[in-house]
Amino acid sequence: MAVKKKACKNCGALVDNDVNVCPVCKNNQFSTNWRGRIVILDVEKSKLAKMLNVKKEGEYAIKK
Template structure:
């Protein structure tokens, strides 16, 4: 019996705006400068009312990484 290890697939994150990206480029920044080396996760629903979003300079709702390498 052969046991295969599942590879962990990490979402890509834009290095410019830290937003999680589905494709090969960020639709917000129009850049392909993406990374899979990131930590922390932030979900912003209403950036106008969120003190955390204001502190992180986030203007659009979405999912963001806290630290991107």
């Protein structure tokens, strides 16, 4: 079973439940009600990254 993750309320980055500070934007507020998971492999080439205003590679929630 997959480990339950939470989404940063600011940038949407998905982190493990025991993480307290977002590694992307240093925000400390998280949502556990997120939906839709996307993986950004290359922020320069990904249209989704631009749409979601993602600046760093990683896993993100679409709705947070």
